[in-house]
Amino acid sequence: MFDQYLKKSLLAVLGGGIAMLVMLAVPAAAQAPEPTAVTAQARPGKVKLPPARSLLDQVRRAGVLRVGVVEQIPWTFTDRSGQLAGFEVDVARALASDLGVRLELVRASATGIADDVAAGHADIGAAGLWFSPQRALVVNYTQPYSEATMRLFASRARAAGRTDVAAYRQADVTLGVLKGSPGEAFAPKAFPLARIRTFERYADLADAVETGGIEAGISMSPRPEFLVHVAGDRIFLPVGSAIATRSESFVTPRGDADILAYLESWIRYRNETGWLKSRRDYWFGSFAWADQIDRK
Amino acid sequence: MFDQYLKKSLLAVLGGGIAMLVMLAVPAAAQAPEPTAVTAQARPGKVKLPPARSLLDQVRRAGVLRVGVVEQIPWTFTDRSGQLAGFEVDVARALASDLGVRLELVRASATGIADDVAAGHADIGAAGLWFSPQRALVVNYTQPYSEATMRLFASRARAAGRTDVAAYRQADVTLGVLKGSPGEAFAPKAFPLARIRTFERYADLADAVETGGIEAGISMSPRPEFLVHVAGDRIFLPVGSAIATRSESFVTPRGDADILAYLESWIRYRNETGWLKSRRDYWFGSFAWADQIDRK
């Protein structure tokens, strides 16, 4: 049985603390008097707020939206006609269209895009970016407009009746991950008993699973789905859903609340119309785009 | 079978891109040293941030919150006592009460309310507004506090056993929509096979469905529910839920992060207490208010 003194002291602290919090939490009981109604007019002697100096004003003035992108299939890539295409290109084009301006895509690197936006080399970044403590020191993130999903892909030859994630948490399972990938960081925590083998090149990881050298691999969509697509029944997805997800946001320059507010309401709108889902389904739920890849 | 070169090239690009992204995604492993604890005091030589110059400060100074509204039943309308009433009036009154100021309702038009807020003729707008690319160029939108729902309402005489939405996606169905309404834009996409008839006046659309001239109509709540309410069993709702929804937000002036933050935390709070739901249920889930309409 618990120490009675401790119990009393805990209760006292808990009681007091909550009570104080709560006085502040009770809404103002008094109702405002019956409202007056007028037609729109300026408030006399109204203190003018500082003029909005948002990126939005610059973009409208310049007539162009410059969106930073990172080449990575299927987010952004050069199609066989030499044009940039992909999920982010569709998103950037729709955004420029709603803003009524021309779109300019700014090629950036995954390690440089945050600095490019902070320095004004691009107005915003759209590159499947999720939160990183480093990037968050130089740019703001919007609410998400998409998400990255991590999946398990397994060798049919080594399946041995394993049809759920628990079956791959065993000591007799070897999981392949790409060096420096989310899977490498995630696998030891989610599969503590399994042996983890790290591959330098993704193609070697894919081959190890396809040829039955190891039981399974972990990587980000759409790569596991793509392997099933190309490897036929030698590779399968033992888990129906993602084993981990990270939301993907636009990044924007610091000190600008308006561009954040614009993008977040735009994302909500393009979700409600079903447009964002339709583009995600096309780029991450199908390979109808695979023949757009330039093979030269 | 897929082209092996394409496969390798895809894998290479996918692998490289993700790997770079991920280095940035791994959280800082190092833990901060044991924190020191002090009692509240100013940081010596602290750089002072620019003073907040938010609308909130102006509103508190003026002692009045000016909320732009658009007359439309049941959002905002003049009741038989000559006072403005409706869902938005309840929302504006609660907001002013929590701010501890008087409420002033500013009559605006659906086409002008964004400019009125941008020009400072009203502090914020509360008029069932959802995202439009045009409005979003001049004001910010908050997170939603309500939503507009589009519904199908059908003629009992022409029902012929149609009891789900699929049954109204047939070539032998005529759907009525109001000219310039969301239904007019939505119907051809959601009901590609059906014949669409556009009506100039909503009363004529309602009569066409009520008298069995056409199978069904599409419009925004609470109009379909109201028709069932007044037309008895001659009109019914074949689909239990909305066929489309758009979230409704406050609009606020550009360049003010604080009013956005205030309204969004206020919305969360008024949702958690159940207050917003109770007002939506009253104004959009009942017609207890119908006798407040001035018939003169």
Place this chain on the structure above:
Amino acid sequence: MFDQYLKKSLLAVLGGGIAMLVMLAVPAAAQAPEPTAVTAQARPGKVKLPPARSLLDQVRRAGVLRVGVVEQIPWTFTDRSGQLAGFEVDVARALASDLGVRLELVRASATGIADDVAAGHADIGAAGLWFSPQRALVVNYTQPYSEATMRLFASRARAAGRTDVAAYRQADVTLGVLKGSPGEAFAPKAFPLARIRTFERYADLADAVETGGIEAGISMSPRPEFLVHVAGDRIFLPVGSAIATRSESFVTPRGDADILAYLESWIRYRNETGWLKSRRDYWFGSFAWADQIDRK
């Protein structure tokens, strides 16, 4: 049957209003021309935005994050080693770690923490704070990172087969609440038939339920769970879930959009990795920490 004039007038107003709204809701049909692609470079003659002057810059410059906390078990309390510990201390430590700075915990009071943050005595506040109209006049709230839950705890001796919340909404039930607590404000609304008895000290309320003096009590977690933990089978939780919840947010200084954006993306990230849930489970779903309490 409904008044036909009223019907027509309602339909007319409804029809008109919606139609106007909708013209604005239709997205710009025109698609932007084929985008051009360039590598990152500054826009010629680009208007420079005002330099970001966020708290984040100050924190990085000073090398320390000062987080305001309120002592209350298990949010923040002094453990037996004399160090501050608790859910908020874990949150503040992780935040400082991701920012790459030292953590300084600033002791504040529930009634004073908002003013402390507004005055710059602490950079942000982390103290299980939910929206209150008074606090919201001086600081901004972020999106929530946790939630406070209110629960019913009941006397086994007086249970008499009562195993759901409805059974405690009877006239023959007496509910105990702490003076000035959320339960005192909530109980009369949620349990209109029951007798409500207000206690000055939480320990007396706990004893009244434990000894069977009253049927049940209402208070915030983890107190009800703690009572079951210490009172064995003399007290039980008749309702599996919370009877009310309030989301808990950081509070930040006015006029700073960047610190809001940083904290909200940080919260999302720490939720997606499962870290926030694991800390909530530890501090609010277990009493493994109870022996850290200093009994001296």
